[in-house]
Amino acid sequence: MKKYVSLAAALALATLSTNAFAGQAFVRGELGSSETEVSFDGFRGSESDTAAILGGGYWFTPNIGVEGHVGSLYNKSVGYDEELDLVSIGAGLVVKKNFGADNTGFFIGARAGIARMTAQVREDTWDVVDDESSTKPYYGVNVGYDFSRRWGLSLNYDRRQGDFSGVDVDVDTYSLGGEFRF
Template sequence: MKNTLALAAALALAALSTDAIAGQPFVRAEAGSSDIEVNYGRGFRDTESDTAVTVGGGYWFTPNIGVEGHVGTLYTEYLGRGYDLDLVTAGAGLVAKKNFGPDNTGFFIGARAGLARMTVQLREDDFDIEEDESSTKPYYGVNLGYDFSRRWGLSLNFDRRTAEMDGFDIDVDTVTFAGEFRFN
């Protein structure tokens, strides 16, 4: 018990270190392509592709570790008679990256993981949601990019999200190009 308390105290002090306090909030916008695979039982399988657009933000506690949140659309299909079918996502997780240049600039590689809630929505007249179904599952991704300065950079990202809704298994792979602006 004493060892657990000592470890908890050490972690709390580390979280309050000057590096953790001197972090950077950030905003990010991503646009690219999503590949959606839908399976139902053993007999039905369909694939689609569409444009993916997400926006997000978070906080870099250190130049290498942070937290993020995102919201966006992964798929939209016009069904006719004023109805649209949308697949939207909202999530939160951890991010990590390693820069290879001086002062946390230059080329970098990164990873992210967390929980994402995907929602299938049937909309009428662009705003009225008639029906929706949601699923919350882990997501993960990797990226590589270039930080032009400590304040902004560009990246190429791959993310994987999954969902299970009413017997349907949905897998969404996105490849996006992103811009990130960091404050401070």
Template sequence: MKNTLMLACTLVLATLSGTAFAQDAAGGFIRGEIGRSDIDLEVDGFGSASEDDTSATFGGGYWFNEYVAIEGHIGSLYNTEVEDDVELDLITLGVGVALKKSFGGAHTGFFIGGRAGVARITAQVREDDFDVIDDESDVKPYFGASAGYDFSQRFGLSLNWDRRQADFDGVDVDIDTIAIGGEFRF
């Protein structure tokens, strides 16, 4: 009887410990990324061009466990002054799934990851006082990869590459972004 009771207690404690550990890896997060976007344009009948600019995105989501999360993001991929007081912006708004493999346990140590989803890219022409003159949007899949280091279960830094595309009335846009990101988990 004592052996059966001890075995039952051991199994319950082992189950509770595993559940508690799994819940430590789950939870919400916020992420900020700053980097460089390389924009390749192909305009029907006019040829192609390439340009780059600073990018900044902000996102967040929820880690279901140490491997899988759902995430959303918003940010600026490109901004340039077209003429006096008129600017062109490329803005991204997306939702997707993130995958991660940590080599030091749940959200600790070195990791590699990937993400994919759907992003709405908006090309917006606006005046300096934020009055939108014209805008056009396109929704397409995006994907990316990352590598980094989690300093604790709450904070990590990463190097990220993302690929986004859009088609605007005769203009094909390919956007490759390399960014450094910081993620805070709660």
């Protein structure tokens, strides 16, 4: 994992220019659907649920930045007043290319980084009964429209994976996102 973090830091520093420090901080909210597939000992199953992700970061240039996120990918009742949650926390690099004047208009983008996915069983009182985490790379792509240099909307696809004691979990998330830059 250290080599991924080192690589991300090196890429971010390599992209800095003299105008890099005139960048923009941003916050982003995404709401959509996650398709969660579970594989264990030859068994495969999948289920969809609502995903909600909150993120933020910094655009060093109009095209390259760093981001962090936290979000709920899956939440289901498992009975006995307990729920199963899949939560993601991650950090990575973001890139985008605007096709309009002054970094506005339609854009395409991509992101990649490291995410820690945690599967936890908790009681309705928010007490965690059991949890396990897995740290793996994540990636995603998006298309959208920046209405101004301050805000825009996007359609996003992200892929996250986890391995919990031999249980492989793949989560594909499709979401609508809004980003505010300041």
